[in-house]
Amino acid sequence: MGKGRRSVAVIGGGAGGLCAAIAAAEVGAQVTVYERSNRVGKKLLKTGNGRCNLSHDPVTPEDYNRPDFVESVLSRWDNAALLDFFRSLGLYTVKDGEGRCYPLSDTASSVLDVLRLRCQALGVEEQCSMELRSLGQRRGRWVLRFTEGQEAECDRVIVAGGGGTALLKEAGHRMVPFSPILCPLKTDTAPIRGLSGLRCRCRVTLLRDGRRIYAESGEILFRDYGVSGIVILNLSRLARKGDVLSVNLLPDWDEAQIQAMLAERKGRGSEMFTGVFHRRIGEAILRNAGSEDSAALYAAVTALRLRVEDTADAANAQVTRGGAAVDEFDSATLESRLRQGLYCIGEALDIDGKCGGYNLHWAFASGLTAGRSAAND
Numbered sequence: 001m002g003k004g005r006r007s008v009a010v011i012g013g014g015a016g017g018l019c020a021a022i023a024a025a026e027v028g029a030q031v032t033v034y035e036r037s038n039r040v041g042k043k044l045l046k047t048g049n050g051r052c053n054l055s056h057d058p059v060t061p062e063d064y065n066r067p068d069f070v071e072s073v074l075s076r077w078d079n080a081a082l083l084d085f086f087r088s089l090g091l092y093t094v095k096d097g098e099g100r101c102y103p104l105s106d107t108a109s110s111v112l113d114v115l116r117l118r119c120q121a122l123g124v125e126e127q128c129s130m131e132l133r134s135l136g137q138r139r140g141r142w143v144l145r146f147t148e149g150q151e152a153e154c155d156r157v158i159v160a161g162g163g164g165t166a167l168l169k170e171a172g173h174r175m176v177p178f179s180p181i182l183c184p185l186k187t188d189t190a191p192i193r194g195l196s197g198l199r200c201r202c203r204v205t206l207l208r209d210g211r212r213i214y215a216e217s218g219e220i221l222f223r224d225y226g227v228s229g230i231v232i233l234n235l236s237r238l239a240r241k242g243d244v245l246s247v248n249l250l251p252d253w254d255e256a257q258i259q260a261m262l263a264e265r266k267g268r269g270s271e272m273f274t275g276v277f278h279r280r281i282g283e284a285i286l287r288n289a290g291s292e293d294s295a296a297l298y299a300a301v302t303a304l305r306l307r308v309e310d311t312a313d314a315a316n317a318q319v320t321r322g323g324a325a326v327d328e329f330d331s332a333t334l335e336s337r338l339r340q341g342l343y344c345i346g347e348a349l350d351i352d353g354k355c356g357g358y359n360l361h362w363a364f365a366s367g368l369t370a371g372r373s374a375a376n377d
């Protein structure tokens, strides 16, 4: 390590870690990124189905599970500031009609490329196939021990190991238990029998003991075990076993329009919904209503009820809830309140956001914040 320059170790070369490395190196620190995989940024390449939904316009604290904690970082790194940062690295971005931001190239590799190029230009050292096993302190410096027996020392450590990282537990931090979120939901399947593979624009309301917890409109995808789609991924952050999803299959129609449609088609039997819904959805509505009574049909169209049993396909969940408890970190610098010189960012903290660019935004923004703090404070 060069004399006089502060050394910063970043544990994990993912979205947050690479931004932390850039921010620390930009203010003169000597930075090393340690990555357990054989390459940095592998997960980044898979995001947004290979397109990388890197941020959202706008991003607000309420889009996350701990609004009070993320507020300080987001006030400095809002959507515009983050896109400006990427622009300064040479990345052009575009926004879709829902506010989701993507690289203009439409490929996640562009995002990784500009981050890596900037790291190289700043002299950030990348050490791959280096999995941190433990963190300790010796004579005021941090000692990093890796699974293959290597050791390294540094002045500051930024833990950027992503979801499921338990590295901070050993450093004395309280860990919130991990659970998969942003994944499909397993529900009772009788009301959606025969619908697997169909997509439908709906409004889904999450009910707990009859109380409305959350509602969102968008496309859902029926699966043989339950439901999927972006709306459902967002609901999976809040849903618990026993909750009910109430699905309105005609979210853009008002009651009078739906009642008029039902009255006009009365007596058509199995053809009642031809021209309105996919044939199989029409059949499911008739089956769920149990009769041609207009109140029963109206309820089957606007409040299809599915009881939540569990999250599904957890191995492919986009985000892991849980991680280092945020009350033990300074929300402005992301430094540990328990161990000076130790920082934590991204998904390694107990922060999760909605689907739509919010999780990457947090990883990037928290990385930029901690990198700057670790190099300066």
Ligand SMILES: Cc1cc2nc3c(=O)[nH]c(=O)nc-3n(C[C@H](O)[C@H](O)[C@H](O)COP(=O)(O)OP(=O)(O)OC[C@H]3O[C@@H](n4cnc5c(N)ncnc54)[C@H](O)[C@@H]3O)c2cc1C
Binding pocket: 011, 012, 013, 014, 015, 016, 017, 034, 035, 036, 037, 040, 041, 042, 043, 044, 046, 047, 048, 049, 052, 053, 054, 055, 130, 131, 132, 133, 160, 161, 162, 163, 165, 167, 316, 317, 318, 319, 345, 346, 347, 348, 356, 357, 358, 359, 360, 361, 363
């Ligand atoms: C399929 C998929 C698609 C997604 N799409 C989107 C999307 O489009 N938009 C969005 O906002 N979010 C998306 N997400 C979520 C987003 O990818 C994560 O929230 C984000 O990557 C978290 O960034 P991070 O830097 O905290 O962790 P990560 O990106 O997970 O990086 C952590 C890095 O640390 C390394 N590491 C872990 N432990 C150690 C250790 N002990 N020693 C050394 N290295 C270690 C890992 O190998 C990894 O490279 C998606 C997730 C998935 C799985």
